[in-house]
Amino acid sequence: MNAATLFGLCGAALVGIGLYGLITNPEPLRKILAFNLLGSGVFLLFGMIARRAAAAGLGGDPVPQAMVITAIVVAFAATAMAIALVQRLADETGRASISSDSSDAVDGEGKS
Amino acid sequence: MMETYPLLAGALLFPLGMLLACLWPGALLRMPSYLAFAPIPAFAAVLFVADVSPLVVGPPRLHLTFTLDLPGALLLGVAALLWITAGAYASPYLQGRPNRGRFAVCWLAALTGCIGVFLAADMVGFYLFLAMLTLGACGLIIQHETADAWRAGALYIGLGLLAETLLLIAFVLLAADIPGNGLLIADAAAALPTSPHRDLIISLLIAGFGMKAGLVPFHVWMPRAYAAAPTPAAAVLSGAAVKASILGMIRFLPLDTALPHTGTLLAAAGLFAALYGVVIGMTQRRPKVVLAYSSVSQMGFIVAVIGMGMIAGDGRAALAAIFYSANHVLVKGALFLSIGVIAATGRRYLWPMLLPVAIIAVGLGGLPLTGGALAKIVVDGPLGDGAANTVATLSAVGTTLLMLQFVRGLITTVSTDQEATAAPSLFWPWLSTAAASLVVPWALFLAVPEGMLPNPLAPELLWKALFPVLLGAILAAVVWRWVRRLPHIPEGDIVVVLDSCVKIAPAWGKTIEQAEGMLRRWHVAGISLLALTLALGAALLAQ
């Protein structure tokens, strides 16, 4: 197994971990964190693909690498926006939650 | 004879133009007074159009085609007459009532739809105008905005839309069968007997048009809708609008091809409705409801005639059914209008008014020399001599009975003011409808070349027409004299079942709502996302 595949598997596993966190964690902040984890896993998949396609004297295919750079910036912007939302919500209610109706409260999100 | 094009176009565009003019508030305000003028071009078209050359609107790829064939012309002519007189009746009727503007808009929409359906020669146009008719009619039914009216409107539009969706599927199926790219109804009907989906299409057509025609058990909307609608609206709906379904059956069903099974079913359903309407109608008190049940019965009878035609593969049954319908248009219209006239008449002038009502009412049962008797003669051929004829005679007896019941109910609605008389603006439209209902069938009957039909003045025919009427009259006397209490059946009879279904629906709705609320939880949605990912992946791999 070469390094590219290894990091590719690592990326796949991170995707799984991130998905799990995003789905099961009731706290919005932790969801955002899990989203970043998920994102970095996806970026590693890009990295694997770039490394695998190394040619022409380059250590990797520059096209997917450039895409990752773009995607990282987009993910950061998304994180900033989500955090700003969480904080505003916390300011308004004293706690942050993404559930909007009472029927949701029972699943724990309303009390987080 | 005049050019066909401008006449046909005018028949449609004139009411449509009036409808569009309602967008201008000034026009809307005055529109209720001019409703009677809207159908005049259509009437003129019937009188002056000589040929069946079609009017084609739109580019060649997709267009609407209109034509005035004989069944369409017959129905359109009498329907236009009724729309004219009822329109004239509506204008004083609306004086000082709320929602006059909306009434005018819905009236014009229904009128345009009605004319369009009678003229449409292709499926898209037919469907379009049928939908317009349904919407306009629904607006007329809810005019009074009582709780009953809203319920009646809901029932009407619900069944109407269901019927139209069934028809839509049938049309789509038919479109697939038409060779080439046309959507003409005539081509569709010609292609139907050989279609691979023949039975499905015919069932859909019968179900769809049956709902619109109030065939039992889809008749439930009729009593409620006609009882709730304003009198002039009830007149045009029961008289003219409902005939769209008869025309539809005649246009779409392959009457020239013998289809014994379907025909038998249709005839049986129709005859059953013809008797059912009478029986339930007898238990009703309100004149409008009695008339509605009479409509159920009469429409059933017309459907039965079409069914008998299908059994024999006899295309002439279509014209017979149309003739019968044409008579019913005017008679039913006149009877509905009479409700308003009698209600405005004092006891002192009651009898002069009641006499014409009674004549045309009993005429529906086949009183000799009336249009009803002529209609019975015309449909006698297609009905044959078997059981159907017996049932038809029974239905004639029943109709007479029912009509006498109606007249009796009408008397109780007379104005409390002894000296009251109906305003001329109500009286004359009613009287002209009544007169037309007596004259027009004769005119139509005499237009048929001599020898095709028996002489209506022949003594044996006179007797044949008279004896069910006499029987009915005797029965009426017996019932009124001896039967103290008739069972009370709610208006719309089996709709009660539907009502109770509607009552348990919320419980189901609540369950679904709760399940949906569950699915909207974050982690449930997340798990659904993952599960769907895997399911879709598996489904994609399975190839």
Added chain:
Amino acid sequence: MSIASVFDIALVALILAIGASTILVRTAFAAVVMFAVYGLLLSIAWVRLHAVDVALTEAAIGGGMTGLLLLGAVARSRSDDVDRVRVGYPVRLAAGGLCALVVAGLAIVVLHPPAAVPTLAPVVMENLPPSGLGNPVAGVLFVFRALDTLLEKVVVLLALLGVWSLAPDRAWGGTPGLQVYAKPDPPLIFLAQLLPPVGIVFGIYMCWVGAKDPGGAFQGGTVLAAMWLLVIVAGLQKAPAISRLWLRGLLIAGPMLFLAIGLAGWVFADAFLAYPEGYAKPLIVAVEATLTLSIAVALAMLAAGPPERAQQQ
């Protein structure tokens, strides 16, 4: 097994362990600290994947700025009743199982590369010389896929406006909060006096070198943003009010210049976002320089959050 692969395996194990712990630890604070460490480890992974540009970006933005942002959020949330309520065990089991299946699917794909691995590296190297750039990643970002880069700048601006839109109406046009660090302590001030000159030079260098070697506008901009934030947090300088014209101007200068040069390419080089022959490098460097400034301001303002105090006139 070579030393390199042992190192790689250890690195992957560490990344996974720390990644999992950011999900599993009980307090949000611990999770965020873990995440910062995770970001650094990930940068190393990117170096191992021969993607130094990405490594720098990941370290600067993915780890650094995001970590800072999350840390600030945790510090502000003041919540100590963390994680009291969790979703039920069956739910977690189901989610875990399904996630494992998704990972398995991805792993299968990773382990089965196509017979002939497609690559654009040769095409990129072949077409790079006319632009005068030495760094192929920069070439992709500013020459071949310039439209993506331009749009992505707009995305950042929109995100910034989105963050600002969360301000209460009365605070609109005012200054961002950064309240967490309300009481700057001396070491922080010292740091804020010491680091920025170095950081600014480093950031500019990074941007400049990006044309030829790893580095570029994003990374340089991030460093500059970090320096600016440090200065603000330490209380040496006030955060600017968001209604300031210079702030707005700086924000759009980069994308605007990029767009203008792109449109000029329409006239002078026959295509939107094409560079006229011979002028490619100076134009790209100019774009990169302004973009660095714009990115620095945008990232700093994104991290600073929505305005909270009305502007004092």
Added chain:
Amino acid sequence: MPATTVLDATTADGALLVLAIVLPVVGILLSFVLGGRYAERIAGVLLPAGFIVACIIFLKVWQGGEPLIYIVGGWQPPLGITLRADGLSVAMMVAMAIVICLIGVFAHANFGSRAASVETRAPLVFWVMLMAISGAMNMIFLGGDLFTLYVALELLTFAAVPLVCLDGRVETLQAALRYLLFALLGSILYLVGTALLYGSYGTLDIVLMSQRVRLEPATLAAATLMTLGLFAKTALFPLHLWLPPAHAGAPAAASAVLSAVVVKGSFFLIVRLWFDALPGLLSVAASQLIGVLGASAIICGNIVALRQKRLKLLIAYSTVAQIGYLFLMFPLAFSADPSPHHYGDALTAGMLQTISHATAKAAMFMAAGLIYAALGHDRISELGGIARALPMTMFAFGLGGLCLIGLPPTGGFLAKWLLLEATIATAQWWWAIVIIAGGLLTSAYIYIVLSRTMGPPNAPLTLYAAVPKYQEVAALGLACLSVLLGLVALGPIDVLQVGRPEAPMAGLR
């Protein structure tokens, strides 16, 4: 298909495509620097200009019968990015541009900023985001590269989320956060897909991809993840958790743009993916699965809509149901006995449904917003008498309702006709039952709302605010458009098939 084909070249007038994207971007940048007081004026110039550009592109494509292509920077794919306007794109572009322009007219009342002396928050945010949505949609319609489309998708999300919580109430903030997080989950899944596709084919250009694509696990995994990600962003049942609160809570103009325009962006990408990028890859089983999701959306969404007590929530759930209709095109287009004819018919039906829902739903949300503004609430049981107070508004609502029910001559009718035709042609009658049931349920809630509004008021009606005429006209204009859409069958419906050689001209015969 041959592996090497003639590469696309920039066509004459291809430059128009750049203009369609650059105009909104210029608007966003200028609004930032000129400030909120000018944002409305800038949008007032640029949005109609965008509409004109879209119309010109439409005419060129329609008349030429050929897609317009622009190669950005002169770099051919796979290295560079192309913009490509085929029939689908131009039809959607024009439709969305009209809707956005009319929403702009409507929004003047709430977000008018011309008279203000200082910049205020909501107007600046609204107008910039509206321009951003217009630009992002154009990018989605024209983009020929899957990664560019990812960036455009994010642009759309970032523009949409702030609109949800523009008034800053707690429940809208919650809705926005929920929306943002779920949409981010969706986009990241899409991104995984692009990574895997690039790994397999070394390109993300849609045309090149369609020539190189082959049946293999990586491609299927990529397609699955991208599709699910886009489902999440389109709020296809059961992934609709974010839609009702977000669309019901936003200000009226924002609800209109979210419901009418934004969800269509991700839906369009699903169509692009399966019809253009990966042609012939959707298995029958998978297409049936998608159809089942669409059908459950129709049934469940409509039933829940029937039970809503607030008008805006009812309309939002109606959107959930109508989104279901969009997905019925997949089982019909990818049926067991593929014929190019049904393929084109189903696609035409889906696109018509998309466009007619956009116009009708925007009109209905506007009407609901006007009612809310006039009454100060939107509780359905207390709407009595409003039809008399705001007849034009209720007329617009009713016309929109007709389109949703699918009565002729509305666009909804034409779409349903085509869908039914395809169900029959492909012998999949079960979808026909769903379509019928959905139409009846829709008519039930439209009837209930209309009957309430026409009924007598519970208490004497007090109107809190006068409703400006032009707002009513904007709503009515959109409603009339949705009704007249059925008439496109008379004209430019063929345009939808431009640029797809695998399917012959279809449409209403």
